[in-house]
Amino acid sequence: MNETEQTLKKLREKIAYHAKRYYVDDDPEISDYEYDQMYAELLRLEAEHPEWDDPSSPSHRVGGKPLEKFNKVTHTVQMNSLSDVFSFEELQAFLDRVAAVLPDAAYSVEPKIDGLSVALHYENGVFVQGATRGDGFVGEDVTQNLRTVFSIPLTLPEALTLTVRGEVYMPRGKFEKLNAAREEEGQALFANPRNAAAGSLRQLDPAVTAARGLDIFVFNFQEGKLWTDGHAPTSHTETLDRLHELGFHTLEFRTLAHTAEEIFAHIRKLGEARAMLAYDIDGVVIKLDGLADRRRMGEGTNTPKWAVAYKFPPEEKETKLEDIEIAVGRTGVLTPTAVLTPVRLAGTTVSRATLHNAELIRERDIRIGDIVTLRKAGDIIPEVVKSHPELRNGNEKVFRMPTVCPSCGEPVFYDEDEGAATRCTNSKCPAQLSRGIEHFASKDAMNIDGLGPQLVESLLRNRLIEDAADLYRLKREELTGMERMGEKSASNLLEAIERSKGAGLERLIYALGIRNIGEVAAEALAQHFGSLAACMAATKEELVDLPDFGEVTADCVVNFFSHPQNRELCERLTEAGLLTSPVGMPKDDFLAGLTFVLTGTLPTLTRDEASDRIKAAGGKTAGSVSSRTSFVVAGESAGSKLTKAQSLGVPIIDEETLLGMLRDRSATPKQSEAPDV
Ligand SMILES: [Zn+2]
Structure with a gap:
C-alpha cells in the first residue's frame, strides 16, 4: 500500500468515526465545516484513484442505482411481532x-x-x-x-x-x-x-x-x-x-x-x-x-x-372549540373544520380538527365556544369525540351550515346521497378554481413542479391566471413582478409548465378533475378514445361500455364536457400546444427505466442516432453522468464523462454492445468490459 492509498484509507476511517460521533452519539468532535472539508477531500482522492474504490467507503452511502423492483429476502431468524x-x-x-x-x-x-x-x-x-x-x-x-x-x-x-x-x-x-x-x-x-x-x-x-x-x-x-x-x-x-x-x-x-x-x-x-x-x-x-x-x-x-x-391508550384532552371554519374543496364540498385552543396531544400540537359534515356536528351537539374532548391515537387524525354541555355558560352558539358559499356567495345545496355533503355548484367559484388548479398541477396530474397552493392563490389574486389554460400563457415578466418570486424560481416554474405540455392525454384527463374520474379511469378514456376531441364527443352509450365505467361515471364525463366553460378550457389547452393524445407504453420498452449517457465518437452511429434508438426502445439518455446513470456508451476520445463513470462505478459499454442490446431486445449487455479507448 503506497502513501496515497494509506491516506485514503485513514481518511475513510476518520470520516466514519466523525459520522458516528455526529449521527449515533450526538456528540460531534469537529465542526460541520471541518467535516465537509474532509469529505470533499475524500471525494477528490477517490475520483483521482478509482482503482482504490471500496464499497464500504462513506462516499458510497448514496450512489446505488434505482431498482426495477425489490428482491425478496428470507430471514434466517424469524422476525416476530409481539x-x-x-x-x-x-x-x-x-x-x-x-x-x-x-x-x-x-x-x-x-x-x-x-x-x-x-x-x-x-x-x-x-x-x-x-x-x-x-x-x-x-x-x-x-x-x-x-x-x-x-x-x-x-x-x-x-x-x-x-x-x-x-x-x-x-x-x-x-x-x-x-x-x-x-x-x-x-x-x-x-x-x-x-x-x-x-x-x-x-x-x-x-x-x-x-x-x-x-x-x-x-x-x-x-x-x-x-x-x-x-x-x-x-x-x-x-x-x-x-x-x-x-x-x-x-x-x-x-x-x-x-x-x-x-x-x-x-x-x-x-x-x-x-x-x-x-x-x-x-x-x-x-x-x-x-x-x-x-x-x-x-x-x-x-x-x-x-x-x-x-x-399507549388513545390520548384524550379537553380544549375549547373557538370557531368552526368552512373550507371549500375542489368539487365544491363545504367541510367544517374546528378551530381549537392549541393543545398537546399524543406528541403533536393540535389546533384544528375536521368535523366532516353538518350532520356529525348536530349528532354530537357540538357548539361554537364548547369545551370538547379531543382524541388522537397514534396515526389517526385528531377527532372531536364529544362536547360537554354541562360546562356551557350560555354564550355558546349552535353551528349552522352556511346557505351560501363562503368563497363565492352563491347558494349551496345539500347533497343527501353523497355522504351528507353540502356543495357549491358554481363553476366559477374561486375556492374551487384554486383547488382545481392545484389538482391540475399536482404530481399525479400534469406534474408542474413548484406550483403549490400558495403560488396558485397568489397567481389568482394577482389576476395572472383565471384557469388552468392561462398557466400556459404566463410570461416571465409577469412572474418576476410578483412578490417573493426571483428570476430562478420564475425560470424553473416556466420550464415545469412547458414540460407538462407533453404529459399526455391520460394525465390531462385526470388533471381536468372530472368527478369520479381517477387515474385509472382517465387512462381508460385516453386509451379508448385516443384524443381529447374524441373524449369530448363521447356518448353515454360508448362510455358505459368501458371497463369499470357505470352509469354514474359515464354521466359525470358527459356532464363535464357538456358545459361550455369546460369545452372552452379544453380547446384553449389544445391551442396552447398540450399533447392531447395518449403517451401510452412505448411498444418496445425493454430499456425502460435505464438511462444512458453517450460520450466520445461512436464508430458507426451519430450521437443523435444512438439516442433515438435508445429512446425508441423505452430508454432515456442524459447529458451528464451521475449515480442514476445505468450505462455510459463510450466511443473514441471519450473525456471526463468516462472518468466520472469509472469513479462512480457506472458500467461502460461500447457501441457494439449497445447494438447487441438493441438487437437482442435485452437490457443486459453481453459484454460489460470497458472498451479500450
Ligand atoms: Zn362557491
Missing part, C-alpha cells in the same frame, strides 16, 4: 404467567418506536444486507436505501458476522419539514412519521431515501457473533451494550426492572416523556432480559411468550 396488551391488568397477567415459571426474572423495559422493523446483516464486519420485516419470514431487500441512513455503520470495528434488528423511523422534525415541502409542491401529505418512514424506505431510487433523513434504533441482537473471542452473552442488556460499543444507534431510555411496580413506573415515565421525544413511540416493550429465561419461556404460535408490547 402480542399487545392495552392495560396494566393485562400486563400483570403476563407478568404472572412468567413468574409462575421464573419467580425472579429481570425485565428490559423499552420504548416501542413507531417506525418499521428491519434486519441488518454484517459479514466479517461489513454491512452486506438490510431487509424489511415483510411477513416475518420473507421481507424485501432494501440494502441500498439503508446504506443512506447515516447511523447505520457500513463497517464494524471488528470482523464480526452478525444480524441485528432495528426500527427505522423518521424524526418528527424531518417529518414536519418533509410535509411542509410536499404541501408547497402540491403533493399528498404523509399522515404520520411512520408512513413517511415506510414510504421513504420503499423507494426504488436510493437518492430519494437519502434525502428523507431516516434514522434507526437497533433493539435486538438476532444471531451471529458479538465478540471475536467467542464470548457468549447471557442477557439482552449485555448484547445491546455491546452493539452500542460496536457503533450501533441502540435504543435509549431502556431500563432493567425486577418488579411490576418498577415496570409500571417506567411505563408512566415514558408516557409522560413521550411528547418531548424527537420521535414517535406508540408503546412500551417489556421483555425478559436473560437469554436463558427467554428460551425457558419459549415461543407461542405467532408471538414469543417472553415479551409483550404495552400500547
Whole structure:
C-alpha cells in the first residue's frame, strides 16, 4: 500500500468515526465545516484513484442505482411481532404467567418506536444486507436505501458476522419539514412519521431515501457473533451494550426492572416523556432480559411468550372549540373544520380538527365556544369525540351550515346521497378554481413542479391566471413582478409548465378533475378514445361500455364536457400546444427505466442516432453522468464523462454492445468490459 492509498484509507476511517460521533452519539468532535472539508477531500482522492474504490467507503452511502423492483429476502431468524396488551391488568397477567415459571426474572423495559422493523446483516464486519420485516419470514431487500441512513455503520470495528434488528423511523422534525415541502409542491401529505418512514424506505431510487433523513434504533441482537473471542452473552442488556460499543444507534431510555411496580413506573415515565421525544413511540416493550429465561419461556404460535408490547391508550384532552371554519374543496364540498385552543396531544400540537359534515356536528351537539374532548391515537387524525354541555355558560352558539358559499356567495345545496355533503355548484367559484388548479398541477396530474397552493392563490389574486389554460400563457415578466418570486424560481416554474405540455392525454384527463374520474379511469378514456376531441364527443352509450365505467361515471364525463366553460378550457389547452393524445407504453420498452449517457465518437452511429434508438426502445439518455446513470456508451476520445463513470462505478459499454442490446431486445449487455479507448 503506497502513501496515497494509506491516506485514503485513514481518511475513510476518520470520516466514519466523525459520522458516528455526529449521527449515533450526538456528540460531534469537529465542526460541520471541518467535516465537509474532509469529505470533499475524500471525494477528490477517490475520483483521482478509482482503482482504490471500496464499497464500504462513506462516499458510497448514496450512489446505488434505482431498482426495477425489490428482491425478496428470507430471514434466517424469524422476525416476530409481539402480542399487545392495552392495560396494566393485562400486563400483570403476563407478568404472572412468567413468574409462575421464573419467580425472579429481570425485565428490559423499552420504548416501542413507531417506525418499521428491519434486519441488518454484517459479514466479517461489513454491512452486506438490510431487509424489511415483510411477513416475518420473507421481507424485501432494501440494502441500498439503508446504506443512506447515516447511523447505520457500513463497517464494524471488528470482523464480526452478525444480524441485528432495528426500527427505522423518521424524526418528527424531518417529518414536519418533509410535509411542509410536499404541501408547497402540491403533493399528498404523509399522515404520520411512520408512513413517511415506510414510504421513504420503499423507494426504488436510493437518492430519494437519502434525502428523507431516516434514522434507526437497533433493539435486538438476532444471531451471529458479538465478540471475536467467542464470548457468549447471557442477557439482552449485555448484547445491546455491546452493539452500542460496536457503533450501533441502540435504543435509549431502556431500563432493567425486577418488579411490576418498577415496570409500571417506567411505563408512566415514558408516557409522560413521550411528547418531548424527537420521535414517535406508540408503546412500551417489556421483555425478559436473560437469554436463558427467554428460551425457558419459549415461543407461542405467532408471538414469543417472553415479551409483550404495552400500547399507549388513545390520548384524550379537553380544549375549547373557538370557531368552526368552512373550507371549500375542489368539487365544491363545504367541510367544517374546528378551530381549537392549541393543545398537546399524543406528541403533536393540535389546533384544528375536521368535523366532516353538518350532520356529525348536530349528532354530537357540538357548539361554537364548547369545551370538547379531543382524541388522537397514534396515526389517526385528531377527532372531536364529544362536547360537554354541562360546562356551557350560555354564550355558546349552535353551528349552522352556511346557505351560501363562503368563497363565492352563491347558494349551496345539500347533497343527501353523497355522504351528507353540502356543495357549491358554481363553476366559477374561486375556492374551487384554486383547488382545481392545484389538482391540475399536482404530481399525479400534469406534474408542474413548484406550483403549490400558495403560488396558485397568489397567481389568482394577482389576476395572472383565471384557469388552468392561462398557466400556459404566463410570461416571465409577469412572474418576476410578483412578490417573493426571483428570476430562478420564475425560470424553473416556466420550464415545469412547458414540460407538462407533453404529459399526455391520460394525465390531462385526470388533471381536468372530472368527478369520479381517477387515474385509472382517465387512462381508460385516453386509451379508448385516443384524443381529447374524441373524449369530448363521447356518448353515454360508448362510455358505459368501458371497463369499470357505470352509469354514474359515464354521466359525470358527459356532464363535464357538456358545459361550455369546460369545452372552452379544453380547446384553449389544445391551442396552447398540450399533447392531447395518449403517451401510452412505448411498444418496445425493454430499456425502460435505464438511462444512458453517450460520450466520445461512436464508430458507426451519430450521437443523435444512438439516442433515438435508445429512446425508441423505452430508454432515456442524459447529458451528464451521475449515480442514476445505468450505462455510459463510450466511443473514441471519450473525456471526463468516462472518468466520472469509472469513479462512480457506472458500467461502460461500447457501441457494439449497445447494438447487441438493441438487437437482442435485452437490457443486459453481453459484454460489460470497458472498451479500450
Ligand atoms: Zn362557491
